[in-house]
Amino acid sequence: xxxxxxxxxxxxxxxxxxxxxxxxxxxxxxxxxxxxxxxxxxxxxxxxxxxxxxxxxxxxxxxxxxxxxxxx
Amino acid sequence: xxxxxxxxxxxxxxxxxxxxxxxxxxxxxxxxxxxxxxxxxxxxxxxxxxxxxxxxxxxxxxxxxxxxxxxxxxxxxxxxxxxxxxxxxxxxxxxxxxxxxxxxxxxxxxxxxxxxxxxxxxxxxxxxxxxxxxxxxxxxxxxxxxxxxxxxxxxxxxxxxxxxxxxxxxxxxxxxxxxxxxxxxxxxxxxxxxxxxxxxxxxxxxxxxxxxxxxxxxxxxxxxxxxxxxxxxxxxxxxxxxxxxxxxxxxxxxxxxxxxxxxxxxxxxxxxxxxxxxxxxxxxxxxxxxxxxxxxxxxxxxxxxxxxxxxxxxxxxxxxxxxxxxxxxxxxxxxxxxxxxxxxxxxxxxxxxxxxxxxxxxxxxxxxxxxxxxxxxxxxxxxxxxxxxxxxxxxxxxxxxxxxxxxxxxxxxxxxxxxxxxxxxxxxxxxxxxxxxxxxxxxxxxxxxxxxxxxxxxxx
Numbered sequence: 001x002x003x004x005x006x007x008x009x010x011x012x013x014x015x016x017x018x019x020x021x022x023x024x025x026x027x028x029x030x031x032x033x034x035x036x037x038x039x040x041x042x043x044x045x046x047x048x049x050x051x052x053x054x055x056x057x058x059x060x061x062x063x064x065x066x067x068x069x070x071x072x
Numbered sequence: 073x074x075x076x077x078x079x080x081x082x083x084x085x086x087x088x089x090x091x092x093x094x095x096x097x098x099x100x101x102x103x104x105x106x107x108x109x110x111x112x113x114x115x116x117x118x119x120x121x122x123x124x125x126x127x128x129x130x131x132x133x134x135x136x137x138x139x140x141x142x143x144x145x146x147x148x149x150x151x152x153x154x155x156x157x158x159x160x161x162x163x164x165x166x167x168x169x170x171x172x173x174x175x176x177x178x179x180x181x182x183x184x185x186x187x188x189x190x191x192x193x194x195x196x197x198x199x200x201x202x203x204x205x206x207x208x209x210x211x212x213x214x215x216x217x218x219x220x221x222x223x224x225x226x227x228x229x230x231x232x233x234x235x236x237x238x239x240x241x242x243x244x245x246x247x248x249x250x251x252x253x254x255x256x257x258x259x260x261x262x263x264x265x266x267x268x269x270x271x272x273x274x275x276x277x278x279x280x281x282x283x284x285x286x287x288x289x290x291x292x293x294x295x296x297x298x299x300x301x302x303x304x305x306x307x308x309x310x311x312x313x314x315x316x317x318x319x320x321x322x323x324x325x326x327x328x329x330x331x332x333x334x335x336x337x338x339x340x341x342x343x344x345x346x347x348x349x350x351x352x353x354x355x356x357x358x359x360x361x362x363x364x365x366x367x368x369x370x371x372x373x374x375x376x377x378x379x380x381x382x383x384x385x386x387x388x389x390x391x392x393x394x395x396x397x398x399x400x401x402x403x404x405x406x407x408x409x410x411x412x413x414x415x416x417x418x419x420x421x422x423x424x425x426x427x428x429x430x431x432x433x434x435x436x437x438x439x440x441x442x443x444x445x446x447x448x449x450x451x452x453x454x455x456x457x458x459x460x461x462x463x464x465x466x467x468x469x470x471x472x473x474x475x476x477x478x479x480x481x482x483x484x485x486x487x488x489x490x491x492x493x494x495x496x497x498x499x500x501x502x503x504x505x506x507x508x509x510x511x512x513x514x515x516x517x518x519x520x521x522x523x524x525x526x527x528x529x530x531x532x
Contacts, residue, residue, distance in 0.1 A: 016279030017219035018294035024271040025300035028307030031267060035310070054197075055167040058309040060125055060175045 074099065074135065074142060081421035082189070088204040099134060102141040106204060110141065113206055118179050127172055128200045143203065149355065149376045150433045153423055154188045154224075155243045156380075156405040156413055158388035159232055159317055162240060165191040165198045166225035170309045172200055173215070177298060177305075182209045186221035188228075188243070189423065195400045214296040215304070219280070222272060223249025226308060229315055230269065231258055236319050237384040237406075247417045252277045268311045336521035343519065344439065344470065345369045347528055351468055353436030359409060360443035364390040364402065367439065371402060378433070380407035409443070409461075410451040430465040438466035442524070445474050448498060449484040455497075455506025463510035469529040473503055478523040500525065 042048050080091040080098070088106035092099055102110050113119050122128035131145040154162060168191060173183040184207040191198050215221075224243075227250045231239040235258070242250055256277040263269040348356065348370045358367040361379035363386045371377060379402060381387050390404040407413070412426035424432075440462065447453045462469050474481050476499060485492055504513065511529035518525050 013216040014219045014280055014283070015294070016281070016283035017222075017276060018214045018216070019283070020271070020276050020279040021214040021218055021294065021296050021304060022300065023275060025296060025303045027267045027271045028303040029300070031307055032303055032310075055164055055171075055313060058167075058171050058174050058306055060127070060171055 076101075081419070082417070082423060084418075086185070086204060097144060098147060099142050099144045100131070100203060102143065102204065104139065107141070109207055110204070112208065113181065116179065118176070118181060118206070119203070122172065122175070122200070126195070126197070126199070127168065127175075128203065129194070131203055145201075145203065148192065148194050148201075150378055150403060150429060151192045151424075152403060152405040153243075153413060154228070155240045156407060156426075157193075157240065158384045158391055158404070158406060159229075159237050160388050161193065161198070161391055161404075162225075162229060162232070162237075163312055163315060166221075166229060166312050167309060168198045168200065169221065169225060170305050170312070173217075174302060174305045174309075176206060177209060177302065180209050181206050182215065183217055186217035186224060188224040188249070193403050193405075196394050196398070196402065209298075212295050212297065214294050215301055218304070219252065219276070220249060221308075222252060222255070222276060226272060226312065227252065227255035229312060230263075230273070231255060233315055233318055234258075234260060234263075236317065240406075244413065244416055247422060252280055268307060272308065332519075332522040332524075336519055339521070340441075340472075340519045340524075340526070341366065341369050343517065343526055344441070347470055347515065347526075348437055348439075349373045351437055353468070355433060355435045356437045356439065357430065357433070357435040357466070358439040358441075359407070360440060360446070361404075362386045362390075363393065364404060366441055367402065371399060374437075375401060377402045378435070379404045382406070382408045409447055410453070427464065433465070435466050437468045437470060438462055439470050441470070441472040442474060442480070444471060444503070445478075445481045445484055445498075449481070449488075449495060455503050456509055459507040459510045463531050467531050469511060469527075469531070471507075471527045471529060472519070473500065473525045473527060475500060475523045475525065481523075 039048065074094050076092045076094065080093065083091040087103065088109070089100055089102040092101060119128065119131075123130045129145045129148070131143045134142040134144045136142075154165070157165065165188065169183070169186055173186070176182055183205055185202075185205050187202075187205075190200055190202040190205055192201055193199070223246075228240055228243060231242075231250070252273065256274050259269065259273065264274055344366050353374050355376045355378075356367070356370065356374045357378040357380070358364070359380055360382070361367050362381050362383070364379045367377050367379045379387075379390055381390075381404075384406050387404045387406045390402075394402050394404065407426060415421055415425040415428065416423045444458065447458050448455065462471075476482070476485075481498070485495055485498070488495055507513075507527075507529060511531055513527060514530050515528035516525060
């Protein structure tokens with residue numbers, strides 16, 4: 001366990017930075033929720049456009065056949 | 073048999089392992105302290121997935137023993153540093169880091185550090201280098217690398233939005249990233265009204281200040297659910313994705329301001345192409361290569377090409393063009409020849425200077441087209457000095473010399489005002505005298521329809 005901790009703490013994550021994440025996450029949650037609502041409203045009126053850029057989504061495609069930003 | 077000539081100068085911070093040179097091959101040694109994580113990352117197929125998606129540099133297991141495991145990553149010809157990236161490149165590096173951490177979380181792992189030096193550009197895209205940057209996720213723990221991400225990625229990007237990409241050069245003086253308090257102080261007051269900037273920077277700075285005297289290191293008291301952590305990541309991702317520079321950096325489009333016509337331009341392209349391909353180089357660097365127009369003429373004939381320019385907007389243009397074309401053998405980067413990136417960090421060796429990296433890269437050919445008048449007349453660098461600079465890393469040099477009478481040269485000279493005669497030395501004879509101290513002239517031709525001479529020089 002000591003070793004495990006040592007890997008973690010080879011740089012100081014900062015106590016303030018660890019505590020603040022709860023508030024950062026709450027604010028982010030509100031924002032994401034409202035964006036999601038807006039998106040649904042827009043989608044209802046057909047106002048959304050589908051983007052296919054590599055950096056459009058944080059989620060990496062799990063699809064086996066599709067390479068992320070593949071070597072061409 | 074593996075020979076550990078030398079541990080890499082940048083590889084001492086993380087006890088999980090280190091990088092070393094075995095002859096010319098870079099390898100990574102994993103220490104027993106990290107065996108558990110490494111085996112889990114490997115057996116779960118996590119490494120395989122990331123490599124397959126082109127997010128993580130591929131590696132092979134070279135040797136396995138009880139004392140150490142040695143892996144050999146795919147070799148990268150040239151490492152560019154964050155202070156040499158354009159805005160979009162920096163953004164993509166940040167987005168890649170967030171994508172990888174979120175993916176890791178979904179598989180029960182984390183990115184244990186979010187250093188900007190874990191990313192570089194290879195195959196025409198950002199790629200994650202540090203195979204040992206992962207750890208096992210402990211339920212309910214906040215992201216330990218959160219502050220590092222802000223200092224290395226989010227802060228510099230947000231500051232660049234308001235102050236321009238010159239801000240990235242601050243990373244040269246802050247190897248651990250820009251301090252959060254400094255980021256907060258450099259942001260305009262109105263940034264506090266933005267909830268993402270307020271929480272991730274201003275509030276973070278305040279909390280860090282408040283807990284700065286944390287002698288007991290009570291880090292483990294803070295709790296955060298996985299879902300909350302994902303929200304932070306998603307919000308940062310969306311924010312960074314939509315970040316744009318405030319300054320109007322419409323790319324300079326230098327070539328519309330050339331003082332010669334289209335046919336001379338094409339002729340110059342043709343000459344460069346013929347001269348370069350005759351040398352059959354493996355590696356080429358174009359210094360002052362703007363948006364890569366000339367480098368692009370030889371891209372199919374040279375296996376690896378580096379293109380630098382002082383103008384971050386031109387480098388960005390080149391990067392985006394290269395992505396659109398799916399080019400995989402060109403790396404654009406920002407460089408001011410009069411002030412190349414220095415060696416930084418402990419011993420000044422953690423991040424190597426541009427000159428050392430160029431020497432190691434050892435390009436077969438260097439292009440310096442329409443650059444010498446800027447070096448000589450704007451930078452006041454004598455011919456012998458710039459010749460020494462080029463000779464320090466390149467075997468062949470293709471250099472374009474704009475003579476007096478070229479409108480750019482005349483304009484630069486006029487700006488010298490009453491000192492104009494101090495620059496009377498700027499002529500073909502003196503140029504050749506300075507350069508032949510280090511090079512032999514192999515070819516010398518005037519670009520038809522211009523006041524410019526193209527030289528092919530070979531290092532003595």
